[in-house]
Structures are given as C-alpha cells and as structure tokens.
Amino acid sequence: MPSTGSFCAMADDVAACAGIVFRADPERFRAVMAAPVAAREKLFPIYAFNIEVARAPWVTAEPLIAEMRLQWWRDTLAAIGAGEAARHHEVAAPLARAIGPQEAALLDALIEARRWDIHREPFADLDAFRAHIDATSGNLLLAAARVLDPAAPEGPLRAAGLALGLANWLRAVPALEAAGRVPLVDGRPEAVRALAAEGLDALARARAARRQVSRMARPALLAVWPAGPVLAAARAAPGRVARGRLEPAPAISRLRLIARAATGRW
Numbered sequence: 001m002p003s004t005g006s007f008c009a010m011a012d013d014v015a016a017c018a019g020i021v022f023r024a025d026p027e028r029f030r031a032v033m034a035a036p037v038a039a040r041e042k043l044f045p046i047y048a049f050n051i052e053v054a055r056a057p058w059v060t061a062e063p064l065i066a067e068m069r070l071q072w073w074r075d076t077l078a079a080i081g082a083g084e085a086a087r088h089h090e091v092a093a094p095l096a097r098a099i100g101p102q103e104a105a106l107l108d109a110l111i112e113a114r115r116w117d118i119h120r121e122p123f124a125d126l127d128a129f130r131a132h133i134d135a136t137s138g139n140l141l142l143a144a145a146r147v148l149d150p151a152a153p154e155g156p157l158r159a160a161g162l163a164l165g166l167a168n169w170l171r172a173v174p175a176l177e178a179a180g181r182v183p184l185v186d187g188r189p190e191a192v193r194a195l196a197a198e199g200l201d202a203l204a205r206a207r208a209a210r211r212q213v214s215r216m217a218r219p220a221l222l223a224v225w226p227a228g229p230v231l232a233a234a235r236a237a238p239g240r241v242a243r244g245r246l247e248p249a250p251a252i253s254r255l256r257l258i259a260r261a262a263t264g265r266w
Helices: 012-024 026-033 037-058 063-081 092-098 101-118 126-148 154-178 189-208 218-224 227-236 239-243 250-263
Strands: none
Touching: 012 026, 012 037, 012 092, 026 037, 026 218, 026 250, 037 063, 037 092, 037 101, 037 126, 037 218, 063 092, 063 101, 101 126, 126 154, 126 218, 154 189, 154 218, 154 227, 154 239, 189 227, 218 250, 227 239
16 A cells, blocks of 8 residues: 555545555556646546446346446436535545536446446447447546546547557456456457557547647546557457456556656657
C-alpha cells in the first residue's frame, strides 16, 4: 500500500477510493497519481465506482443478487443526477461530489452493459461486442474527462476508450474463459489480430486529435498508457492472448507513463 503521505492531501473518503483503485486497478492508480492533485479528487471516486460495478456480477453465483447490486448503483446514479443527498457509502458519497447529471448518465449506461457479466450468453456479433466496449471503457473515459472539463470532445475520447477497452479485454480473455464466459465473437488468430489492429487504429485516431483535448481534460487520458504496447503485442502474436502473455513489462511501463505525464502527450 502507498505511504500515508501519498493520500494526505485527500479527503478521507477519496483516500478510501484511492485505496480501492490501488488494490484492484494499479495501472489506473498510477495514472491518477501522475495527474494534478485537484484531478485526483475527481478521478479516484469514478474509478472506484467502476471497480465496485465490475465486481458486482462476480461476488455471487446468484444472478438475482448480482442484478440487485447493479440496481443499487443505478439508483445511486439516479439520485446524483437528480441532485439528491449522497448515500452514506465510501464510494457513493465522493462520487456524488465528483460528477454531475451528464457523467451520471454515462455511468448508468456502463452499469447496464455490465449485466453481460452476470449471464453466460456470448455476444451476438462484433457490433454487440464493440457496443459493450464503448459502453464500458468508452463511457468511463468520457466521464473521467468531463469531470475535469465538461466540454471535453467525445470523438477522440471514444476512440481512446475503444483502444484501451480492447487492450484490457484481450488481457482478460483467459480469466473470462476460465469463468465460463465466451469473451470473443471469433477467437481465431486472424480475428484476434484484426481486433488488435482495430484498437491501434482507434488509438492513432485519438492521438491525431490530441489538440482537441484541453489541458484540463488530459489527465484522464493518462489511463490509456498501457493500450499501445498491449495491442501491438496482440497484433504481432495473437496466440499470446489465450496464453495470458500480454502484460507489459512493469519497469518500461512506468517510464512510459512518467514520460507521458511529463509531456502531456498521452
């Protein structure tokens, strides 16, 4: 766990959110810690919310209970969107301070997409798969950027979210298969290579539009830093996906993040 000094400038409930992100999503944790302090107060609650929602379908074998857990978060977002008092919860309370109705709507669509994790049906087709990635990774990145700058442009953020979502999904394939899910519409090497290439194309589009993203919103894009190397590895050797061999080298990855944080060139 990071030292107490790492969180000393944060409110207690935001520090609790940071702890959740540190334990469950260390890459996003490092990306947020590379952002300005003011941005961390908003980003940690959003990413802790994402972890809570992502966990909900997996903490019980009962679909009805999982649905109830997701519905609790949907009700929480509805209350936030309506300007009602925040719920007494270590993530819900700081989330209510961080987001407004626009971000609440984006995160509500993310929850609806997470219902896929409760059941075992495969995606109907590639369009359904892409819609899932957009609703989860794309909405999360867009919400994170818009709490920092409400005018953050949707186009490059959706493209960056697709790239990061595809990278993270390909990394998760072995775990999803082990849990009895069918994560890919087509698992043949050529299809996996095509998905990775699609992610790299999306990342290139996002970076080509980098100037459209304000300095205020850029800290949210630091979370995209692992996408390029992961997707490049999957495109070069798609067999690494099934073997769970897409993890970037930690030392090189940290240096890459430091460089991007220093230059702002996510």
